[in-house]
Amino acid sequence: MNLLSLTTLSAILWLALGTQPLRVLAQGRLLDSATLAKQRTYKNIYEALKETDKVYKLDLSTSDLYELPPEVGDLLNLQMLDVSYNSLDSLPSQLCNLKNLQVLRIARNRITHLPDELGNLVNLKELSAAHNELATLPASIGKCENLYIIDVNNNKLTALPPELGRLKKVYECNVSSNKLTALPFLIGSMTNLVELRLASNKLTALPKELGWLKKLVHLDVSSNKITELPAEICQIPTLTTLKLSPNKLETLPQSIGNLKALVELNVAYNRLKTLPESIGELTKLERLNLSGNALTAFPKELCKLKNLRLLQLAGNNIPDLPREVADLVGLETWYLSRNAIAKLPETMFHLKMLRDIFLEGNPVAKNKRELRSLREMLPNVTITAE
Numbered sequence: 001m002n003l004l005s006l007t008t009l010s011a012i013l014w015l016a017l018g019t020q021p022l023r024v025l026a027q028g029r030l031l032d033s034a035t036l037a038k039q040r041t042y043k044n045i046y047e048a049l050k051e052t053d054k055v056y057k058l059d060l061s062t063s064d065l066y067e068l069p070p071e072v073g074d075l076l077n078l079q080m081l082d083v084s085y086n087s088l089d090s091l092p093s094q095l096c097n098l099k100n101l102q103v104l105r106i107a108r109n110r111i112t113h114l115p116d117e118l119g120n121l122v123n124l125k126e127l128s129a130a131h132n133e134l135a136t137l138p139a140s141i142g143k144c145e146n147l148y149i150i151d152v153n154n155n156k157l158t159a160l161p162p163e164l165g166r167l168k169k170v171y172e173c174n175v176s177s178n179k180l181t182a183l184p185f186l187i188g189s190m191t192n193l194v195e196l197r198l199a200s201n202k203l204t205a206l207p208k209e210l211g212w213l214k215k216l217v218h219l220d221v222s223s224n225k226i227t228e229l230p231a232e233i234c235q236i237p238t239l240t241t242l243k244l245s246p247n248k249l250e251t252l253p254q255s256i257g258n259l260k261a262l263v264e265l266n267v268a269y270n271r272l273k274t275l276p277e278s279i280g281e282l283t284k285l286e287r288l289n290l291s292g293n294a295l296t297a298f299p300k301e302l303c304k305l306k307n308l309r310l311l312q313l314a315g316n317n318i319p320d321l322p323r324e325v326a327d328l329v330g331l332e333t334w335y336l337s338r339n340a341i342a343k344l345p346e347t348m349f350h351l352k353m354l355r356d357i358f359l360e361g362n363p364v365a366k367n368k369r370e371l372r373s374l375r376e377m378l379p380n381v382t383i384t385a386e
Contacts, residue, residue, distance in 0.1 A: 028077045030100050030123055031056065036079055045069065053077055061085050061105070073097040084108050084128070096120040107131050107151070119143030130154050130174070142166040153177050153197065165189035176200050176220070188212035199223050199243070208232040217241065222266070234258045245269050245289060257281030268292050268312065280304035291315050291335065303327045314338050314358070326350035337361050343370060349377045358384045 031039070039056040042048040048055045049071050057080040058072075065086035072081075073094025081098075082105040089110045095101075096117035103126045111132040119140025126149040127141075134155040141147075142163025149172045157178035164170075165186025171194040180201040188209025196213070199222040206221065211232025218241045219233070226247040233239075234255040239262055246269030257278025262285055269292035280301035287310040288302070295316040302311070303324040311328070314337040326347035331354055338361035348354075357378075359365045364374075365385035375383060 028053070028100070030102070031079055036102070041080075045072075048075060056080065058082070068092055068095070070094040076100070079103070079123075081105070089133075091115055093117050099123060102126070104128070114138055114141075116140060122146065125149065127151070137161050137164075139163045145169065148172070150174070160184055160187070162186045168192055171195065171215075173197070183207050185209045191215065194218070196220070206230055206233070211235045214238065219243070222246070229253055231255050237261060240264065240284075242266070246292070252276055252279070254278060260284065263287065265289070275299045275301060277301050283307065286310065286330075288312065298322055298325070300324055306330055309333070309353075311335070321345055321348075323347045329353065332356070334358070342367070344374055346377065348374075351378070354378065354381050356382045356384070360384060360386055 036056060041057040041059050042055050043059055045060060048058050052074050055075045055078055058075065058078055059082045061082045061084040063086060065083060065088055068083060068088060068091060070092040072092065075098065077100060078098050079100050080103040081101060084105050084107040086109050089112060091111065091114065093115045096115050099120060100123055101121050102123055104124060105128040107128050107130040109132050111134060113134065114137065116138050117140065118138050121144055123146055124144045125146055127147060128151045130151050131154045134152060134157060137160065139161045141161060145166060147167050147170050150170055151174045153174045153176040155178050157175065157180060159180065160175065160183060162184040164184065167190055169192055170190050171192050173193060174197040176197045176199040178201055180203060185207040188207060191212060193213050193216050195218040196216060197220045199220045201224055203221065203224040203226055205228065206226060208230040210230065213236060215238055216236050217238050219239060220243040222243045222245050224247055226249060229244065229249060229252060231253040234253050235258060239259050241264045242262060243266045245266045249267065249270040249272060252275060254276045255278065256276055259282060262282050264287040265285060266289040268289040272293040272295060282305060284307060285305050286307055288308060289312040291312045291314040293316055295318055298318050298321050300322055306327065307330050308328055309330055309332045311331060312335040314335045316339055318339040318341060320341060321344060323345045325345060328351060331351055333355065334357045337358045340362065342363040344364060364370050371385055
């Protein structure tokens with residue numbers, strides 16, 4: 001629906017409410033998530049503003065909104081507000097009067113800035129502001145100490161305020177697809193972080209203080225310009241997913257083997273020529289992507305990874321495979337495309353779990369005799385050679 005201008009709306013509200021006895025609006029109690037879920041969701045701003053003390057949830061998403069009336073600040077009991085998928089370019093400062101607001105969803109608008117008074121939202125738990133045009137975050141966000149989720153991906157952020165370090169309860173932070181060139185070292189003080197998404201920015205380095213995040217499970221720094229991975233990151237005992245593709249890494253830390261919980265490691269499309277020997281100590285690793293690097297030999301350390309199910313080595317310059325690849329007993333899918341492999345070892349018949357192998361762009365893919373022998377050795381494997 002198309003809303004009227006603020007002036008017209010204010011006039012309507014005065015006519016509708018102005019003759020009623022004046023009431024002093026009191027802020028109600030904060031509802032837990034289960035109780036809040038049971039509350040009525042208002043879908044109409046006019047109706048909500050007639051029953052200000054009854055409104056706990058207001059969903060105006062996909063409502064063709066071009067502006068949010070400042071009277072929304074009168075909804076003192078409001079605890080969930082969704083104005084996603086509209087055409088808003090700003091938010092009224094009165095919104096920050098809503099000290100019981102727990103969920104604020106403003107994604108998919110055209111918002112260029114958040115109110116400086118954002119820090120007044122002391123009970124805010126979720127801030128979803130993805131796909132806007134935010135260039136900065138207000139420093140006062142550091143006062144929103146009950147935040148659990150911050151999602152500001154796909155904006156125009158060039159920096160993050162160091163005050164983020166005060167947010168000790170945040171467990172999910174997504175700042176992907178912005179224009180960040182550096183991170184504040186105090187990001188390491190967000191010690192409850194479980195998921196940190198930094199992909200598609202302009203980062204050239206990561207602060208060593210990321211190693212303070214001892215609860216971190218998922219770290220994504222894909223599509224940046226990082227030249228070195230701080231060794232301190234290898235001291236995070238809970239890390240299960242580490243995504244570093246593509247960047248400009250020439251080496252991995254020797255201590256990478258300390259990431260005992262790691263299940264997925266993606267370092268595709270970097271500049272790696274060798275791997276540290278300790279990579280063979282990642283005994284829980286199931287998915288490893290090394291495609292598009294500069295490896296000139298198959299790293300024998302990988303043969304220790306008995307839980308590996310997916311191994312991607314396409315686009316390197318590997319000439320052959322060692323007999324020890326037979327130890328990759330859990331391997332199901334193997335990408336070896338665009339290497340220099342002329343022959344595969346006969347020990348591969350031990351790979352009983354293997355279901356797919358990709359050999360396009362290798363000399364072996366053009367050798368019909370070798371392919372025939374390979375298919376006889378691996379009758380249950382789909383071999384892609386062209």
